[in-house]
Amino acid sequence: MRIATWNVNSIRQRLTHVLAFLKEAEPDALCLQELKCVDADFPRAEIEEAGWQVTTHGQKGFNGVAIISRSALEDVRRGLPGDESDEQARYLEGVLPHGDGVVRLASIYLPNGNPPNTEKYPYKLAWMERLAVHAKGLLAHEEPLVLAGDYNVIPEPRDARDPAAWAGDALFLPPTRTAFRKLQSLGFTEALRATTDAAGLYTFWDYQAGAWQRNNGIRIDHLLLSPQAADRLGAVSIAKHVRGWDKASDHVPVLIELN
């Protein structure tokens, strides 16, 4: 089973890219983030016509997550529990068939948190704590579970071309990295780091200042695996070439194989 995650930075601007990637990569499921539209404006028909099932959780103007899958997504949850007043569309979860069993999959768009001296940063940290609480509950099911998405977390210095430039950024501040480690310590395996210790593996290059041309990237798109999923982990890859496509998203897809 192949699972991918991709922050597309507007599904309406990136529809042809998504269709091309689906055709090229042939995933069983693709988690999307930053749809930047309400469900009614999601280009559902075009993707369904290509043979896919579409589950969306959109929001006007920004945020928004979706899961595109070959099989219908079941037991769907929209929104991260733990704060009824939170209306931001950043979490979508469901269950897909996998062999004789199932895999539970979530598409996550974790808050950016910048600038850190505003209410945006405590919102990010609180969101991460809510995710940890929910994830702990999911782990109790002892089933294959994949939490995939744009975490807006640079886990370590080797995950940035120029870590010093990110020292005061909400993506790299110590409380952010500590919260990410705490989430993992519940029992998750971070897919890419289960397969390589290499530096220089990035999933995001800013539109500004020629970041792509200079390979000035960061690794912020991650897949966290429950023990039952980690036991089945095969290859992990970053579809870096997608960043070179015309009018590309600033993020590229990350893929895993589950045997």
Add this chain to the structure above:
DNA sequence: ATGTCGCATTCCATGCGA
């Protein structure tokens, strides 16, 4: 640090979020 996008509105220019 800021050489770019995409969205929305006060709507063809600007603010916001990233």
